[in-house]
Amino acid sequence: MRMRDKALGTLTVLLLMLGLPGAAGADDPAPDDSVAIGVQLNKLETDGDDCRANLVLENGLDDALESFQLDLVVFDEDGIIHRRTVVEMAPLRAGSTAVRAFRMTDTACDRVGRILVNDIAACEGPEGAIEGCADQVQVESLADVPLIR
Incomplete structure (x- = not known):
């Protein structure tokens, strides 16, 4: 029995070293800290009878964005x-x-x-529309209200 346990332990170590499926953590994707275009709902502020949403936008692209239009849908608490x-x-x-x-x-x-980023209505750089722009947008919320896609 001891020999079998030792063999299983050795096999587990080898699987971990090789990163093969079946090893603990082998299926976990590597973290990707790069964000092409980040849209963060940072906070909501009352302004009289209105509500102002403050967004933090991060352009991680190599090109400037001359037009970046978000199609937003605001849902009530129900x-x-x-x-x-x-x-x-x-x-x-x-x-x-x-x-x-x-x-x-x-x-x-x-x-x-909650607020839904329903679509990216426009995403244009100096040379015109940026191909695949909508797929590069990542959203998050630091506010009490979720920002979703």
Whole structure:
């Protein structure tokens, strides 16, 4: 029995060293810290009868974005569509981070349940439309309200 346990232990170590399936952690993807275009809902702020959403945008592309339009759908806390809007977030320099805001008129921040990035309505650089741009957008939220795709 001891010899069998030793053999299994040796096999497990070999699988781990080779990174073969079946080894603990072998199926875990390597972390990828690079973000092509990051859209973060940072916070919501009450502004009179309106709610202002503050977004942090990270352009990790090699090109500036001359137009970057987000098609956004705002849901209330019951999951009902409250409004849909397209907002322009450009210009964004290549390799830069910027803060942009958009106002949701006649909307109380505490009534916003979540915000959906429904589509990327425009994504253009100096040479025109950027191929595959929508697939390079990653979203996150630091606010109490989720930002989803």
